[in-house]
Amino acid sequence: MSKEVRVRFAPSPTGPLHIGGVRTALYNYLFAKKMGGKFLLRIEDTDQTRFVPGAEEYIKESLEWLGISPDESPWNPGDCGPYRQSERKPSYMQYALDLVEKGHAYYAFDTAEELEAMRERLTAARVVQPQYNSISRTQMKNSLTLSEEEVKERLASGEPYVIRAKMPRKEEVRLNDMIRGWVMVHTSSLDDKVLMKSDGMPTYHLANIVDDHLMGITHVIRGEEWLPSAPLHVLLYKFFGWEDTMPQFAHLPLLLKPNGNGKLSKRDGDKLGFPVFPINWENQETGETAAGFREQGYLDDAFLNFLAFLGWNPGDEREIFSLEELVEAFSMERIGKSGTKFDIDKAKWYNEQYLRNKSDQELASYIKEDAGKDGVELNQEVAEKAAALVKGRVTFPADLWKESKFLFVPLTGFDMDVAAKKWNADAVKVLTHYSKTIAGFTGTFDAETAKAMLGASAEAEEIKLGKVMQAVRLAVTGSGAGPDLMEVFAILGTQEVSKRIQFALDTLPVIA
């Protein structure tokens, strides 16, 4: 019989959630939903010194933006609360003590200076790995070296202490990672990790095992940076006697810099001009800010689609997936092993695809909003026309207004390079004729009519239309490039087109 799949995303609230973390959350979500299970969020705030106000809210908002909100979380608790480790603090000590009793952990009273001295001593002795381990612990102040009475005394006197895991001297730890297969590590290379800190808080290692166990977590899906400590975690499950319910591990490949090597960092984004965070971040206290994909104009579903493909693929040649389709297609086996370089061009491409698939109605609302910011009020009908006209030439929603703005505000000038090449006597003749003709036109001025009339004007002046089209565009739009000109004319209407042509005729000097 198989029990319900329960996975968790367990970020620590130390700042804005990195895009790699968002992808981890997404894969957790996809796996949970695919398996018909639950996706939980647990805040790992056991390091009180690194707590950053607002970080929790940021995590919540980021996940909500992408539509991958957890089934259980601090804000939406299930039966396994609390969902913040700081609030679970009282329960950890008993588990650490249980390990001490079983002989799998011990008290250590060494000060920071003593630890430093130990490392220096070992380094001087050319020990390859200067660490607190099965060898060096015999030289340190802990309940393994001190007498029982002295340990009791120290404890009773309130002397600060930590509880360390006691690594077996010679043992092979194996774990079957869902992505990497069997990974084997010898305990001789592991150190006696601190389980309980002197402030009474557990470290990540203890807390995550205890909580995963208590919360019924079946699969631990996390970044590759955790792989080296996974053997310790396996050992901890053994120490507790929880092997039977130990979750399966899956260590995700890292997100790397677009150029060069190494993990993707905030600096890379700043340097290359793209965000590495889902949404904007601002730390009120420090003034630290970070740009988000959302505010840069990335669509939630496009960004999600892009993110899903950073390290995973469906195995066929489809590229566009809604969240529901991702859930359907997702499988852990199809996650790659190697690190993935971040490619912002692909993100843009996804955004374009999703933008073009939106209806003119939806697109119109973006245009209306941005136009409003420029003090231009547009009605739905005309905004939709503008949207239809420019939707094929944009990457971000904000581009819609940028590309169509010229329809609604007076021209600020003409592209003089184009003018130098294309503005000539022939163009002036045709435009003069055309301007007069349409000014008196009272029929329906649609694209076809506009074009037919323009053709007629050219013919009347015995000039080939193709010769002057660029000049016509320049006169009406100020630019040598843009969307379909006759559609532009239709939106503008006879009076506005005529007016603009007249203005161009008055303004632009004829060269030839």
Next chain:
RNA sequence: GGUCCGUUCGUCUAGGGGUUAGGACGCAUCCCUUUCACGGAUGAAACACGGGUUCGAUUCCCGUACGGACUACCA
């Protein structure tokens, strides 16, 4: 340094003992077109290296190189 993980076009990847090594982004060319873009078509572009195993290896094994992660009373 040590431990662990990884390596198919520039990038994301499919594939897997015998293939013209497939797709996507980007790039180039052409078509469409009054322009730019969109769209369509085409093209350049990859199995890190060395040994095995095998009739045959890009695919399996072992090394090497390169890259990465970890190496805290941080997660």
